[in-house]
């Protein structure tokens with residue numbers, strides 16, 4: 044049961060988490076949900092484990108309780124079952140009161156557990172940068188601080204649980220007396236006055252057995268209180284995550300106001316109807332960052348068309364990457380429209396983000412990312428293409444390091460590749476997927492100008508229209524139009540080297 048519940052619950056959460064932009068919104072934009080990763084992995088695991096330990100008792104209890112209620116009624120009359128049920132109700136109310144604070148503290152403890160784990164994760168991912176700073180001591184203090192906060196909460200949880208344990212054990216203990224009180228009432232009220240001492244002792248032992256068994260059935264349920272309080276805490280965390288994901292899915296605006304069509308964020312490779320030679324149409328677009336009321340850009344009208352290479356420049360924080368977020372529909376526009384008139388992926392538009400993302404897997408999986416399978420499915424011809432593109436991107440040496448395109452590697456790609464190698468590998472991806480439009484966010488910032496020139500030349504030879512973001516003046520010569528973001532919502536478009544001006 045544990046395994047199948049865990050599978051069902053995790054798969055259900057995954058299907059919502061990976062739908063559209065939900066994982067991005069949860070991790071980057073929403074602050075009301077802590078540690079979604081921990082909720083999906085650890086909380087679900089513990090929830091299913093605790094539920095499965097409760098399951099056998101919960102399944103069997105109704106049968107044993109019904110059977111012994113009948114038996115108890117048969118031997119003691121209504122007084123036995125009624126007093127035992129009453130006793131159970133009192134015990135349940137007492138436990139409910141004691142359980143109340145535990146659920147909220149358990150919730151808090153799991154949050155702090157997630158924060159503590161995240162700190163270790165942060166150090167694991169950034170071990171080299173931290174080591175360059177010789178930051179062992181400061182990281183030690185900070186990690187210990189998180190541990191102390193966690194342990195304090197854990198201690199107060201255990202203190203609260205202590206009262207619950209005392210309550211549960213007292214209930215168990217007093218239950219033992221109750222069976223004799225139930226038998227004592229008919230004896231002392233003279234119901235069994237006509238019986239001989241032998242018959243009376245036989246009756247007492249029979250009645251005691253039945254009552255003790257019925258009470259035992261209830262105490263077993265009451266013993267579940269501690270497990271139940273844990274289950275309630277995990278349910279709260281998992282339920283909250285599910286509700287927030289549903290809320291995001293409901294609000295996710297997959298409706299294109301310009302074309303009036305709805306689109307599917309995940310159906311990447313469907314061609315969107317629109318002018319064939321245009322990738323994006325921006326109409327009086329304004330956008331701002333999620334935490335600020337100041338507009339980054341106001342009333343931007345622009346067309347990104349085939350053959351017109353666009354360079355986006357501007358000071359730090361003026362909203363260059365944010366423009367790509369709006370184009371890629373990660374952020375909603377504040378006003379105006381953005382229409383994406385091509386598909387996403389091969390033969391459409393592809394974004395190379397500022398931080399190259401190296402997935403796990405083989406070298407082939409790195410190159411074909413984000414495709415799941417080779418494209419087009421062409422067997423060994425595909426190998427030749429991949430090798431050729433690795434060479435063109437200047438990372439053919441990776442073939443030797445990995446031992447082949449399909450050799451499994453046991454390292455973390457982001458740890459072992461230099462930033463320059465990661466950028467080159469991202470270009471190998473781009474060459475392989477050959478989109479019509481390549482949107483490059485400081486994609487060559489870690490490379491020399493010669494390497495940059497070679498990569499840009501190859502992109503153009505492969506027929507891509509480029510939209511680049513960057514600070515380097517060397518980028519100017521590869522572009523026809525420049526969009527300068529000046530901050531405070533201002534922008535200006537200029538034509539470079541006398542090219543056709545597509546932008547207005």
Ligand SMILES: Nc1ncnc2c1ncn2[C@@H]1O[C@H](COP(=O)(O)OP(=O)(O)OP(=O)(O)O)[C@@H](O)[C@H]1O
Nearest residue numbers: 071072332333334358359360361362363364365366
């Ligand atoms: N997830 C976020 N939540 C809140 N604010 C954000 C978020 N991402 C970016 N910002 C803010 O939005 C503003 C614009 O950021 P953006 O990344 O577009 O800058 P940029 O022009 O690309 O800068 P750079 O040249 O350094 O890459 C910045 O002030 C940034 O702090």
